[in-house]
Amino acid sequence: MSVRTLPLLFLNLGGEMLYILDQRLRAQNIPGDKARKVLNDIISTMFNRKFMEELFKPQELYSKKALRTVYDRLAHASIMRLNQASMDKLYDLMTMAFKYQVLLCPRPKDVLLVTFNHLDAIKGFIQDSPTILHQVDETFQQLTETYGGLSAGEFQLIRQTLLIFFQDLHIRVSIFLKDKVQNSNGRFVLPVSGPLPWGTKVPGLIRTFNHKGEEVRKAEFKHGGSYVAAPKEGSFELYGDRVLKLGTNMYSVNRPVETHMSGASENLAAQTQESIAPNPLAKEELNLLARLIGGMEIKKPSGPEPGFRLNLFTTDEEEEQAALTRPEELSYEVINIQATQDQQTNEELARIMEEFEILDQPRRSASKGDDLLAMMDEL
């Protein structure tokens, strides 16, 4: 599909991740300076110039599993640690939130406004760090250059590509269920009222013309919805009123972030079928991932700063329980790639993966290739 979708996907998912982490840091009463450091570290890693360069190269979207690897890396870019269960939940929330935003976008081009909403909020997190602010502004610039001139048709293709990526994900999110934007079957509510996309007229009019182009008849029909014209177009400038609320921070300290894992999807069969089938192109995807992650300059935690563990659940017991009861089909494990015997291990990826701090002991195995793939499996 569209080869320009990855930056939008990555930045919006990253934005949602930051909203959730910010809320959990406050809910868990992590000291203000530590919380700020965590967010600063993650944001500066996200907007690192080399990384952004790789991200903005025209390329197809990664699989969900591959993309999850990038966020794993990102979430551990500071002194904060997340258990597998918390990381799973974080990724679930991020993906469902952005899926909701893409689906509800009135115009395909509005996904750019959603991205700008995320960036505006990110700038709010790092107000005291001019260097990182500058990085974010540069990314803004790059977004405008890449997407500012795209046609409506190209944005429609981007939208379709994103929706295919999110197809069959129906994880129920408490905050969505409470706000009645998601049904109990996991599907989002598509309202038939409210403001129209910019450039769309209120449905209901039939105009007839003669061969000279003169209007000869005007009739109305009942279209079934209750729409109003959009008041104004959102701003695509560096600063401005985006008008659209999608992509702004919907979490606050008082609104907990819960997900329901049961009844996630009726189409589990279709989903598992695709994830079990061995992907012969997995190695090429690993190479691309290596380049992308290679661009992330992860700062090693300096000094005696102690790490801490963030819990996406209310208690440790809940987190353990979630890890045990997570449906097999929804696990984000990287596919066990068959190419263990392949000696052409990607050197760069091996080097990067060595930088990962893995909680469990890596399995001792004979070849470098096995080590690398084992490490990937344990992510």
Added chain:
Amino acid sequence: MFRRERSIPLRGSAAALCNNLSVLQLPVRNLTHFGVVHGPSAQLLSAAPEGVPLAQRQLQAKEGAGVSPPLITQVHWCVLPFRVLLVLTSHRGIQMYESDGSVMVYWHALDAGDASLVQAVFARGIAASGHFICVGMWSGRVLVFDIPAKGPNIVLSEELAGHQTPVTDIATEPAEGQDCVADVVTADDSGLLCVWRSGPKFKLLTRIPGFGVPCPSVQLWQGTIAAGYGNGQVRLYEASTGTLHVQIDAHARAICALDLAPELLSAAEDTFVHIWKLSRSPEGGYIEVEHRHGECVPDTQVCGARFCDPSGSSFAVTGYDLAEILRFSSILSPGQQRKGRPSWRTCYKQRRIQSPTAHRSSPLPTRSCCQHTVSHW
């Protein structure tokens, strides 16, 4: 008015594409075939009149170079004078099968040579015109394949250059047998419509500009073009001249599918499906449109819609993330039912039965055998 009938379950949900439902009516065998794109695969299934699924098959996009498995953009049955082929377009190429999807008879790989790094390469837009099958491309080109009466000896006959942006949809109808009659319409992402006359060499008759709003779906019937746009409008044009006849502010989101025979069906991402009655006014000869029915498919971004029978008394709908085909049928009493006017699709079959000895190089069949007359409205 319409009522909801029993849905037909799908193995995989429908992808968020446009024109994501193809229907092949087989009234002789009392069957209807449905085709829906899931993503890297497409699902074909056949159902009895009450919607009972009878058989199903999944087709995969043929692999090629690339990181992720290729995605299918459209699946469509092409009814030709002597055979029916199933065509699948993807990001790698064009696959043609026998109508039940059992045997692939032709594979055309896309040549991405001219594409810049930032352009997505794909085929999209499928229609049959006489013994040709037209397929649109990301580049705006339309490939015209010459199809023999049987066998795999399919030949690329022509490459039409009319569009500069990716083709979205193609619509055709049988020619009248006279000169200069438009029988093919192609649409693209910029909203431009190109009107052609088919033949050994296709001729571009007229262009209808689009003003940058994509036209994802187009239909052609009785010399009238119905085009659905990304801003929710439906416009009806005179095919031979390109004159705008009717403009309907029909939907609140982008239109994703149209069907036309004899009534107009429009479906959009706003969850609505509308049916419109078309007629020609006796005085001025201009087209009149009357809204007949509106159906809301709650919380579903519709991605495909088609009539299931020639009189337009039943239709089917697919939606993004929905693993079923929704069916609706008219609840008019038998006396109120529209007289069955076979659509041109069924007419092809009747002609084929009547002239089995005609071969590929004969002129396109005329309409004198069928029940349509030009002024049927």
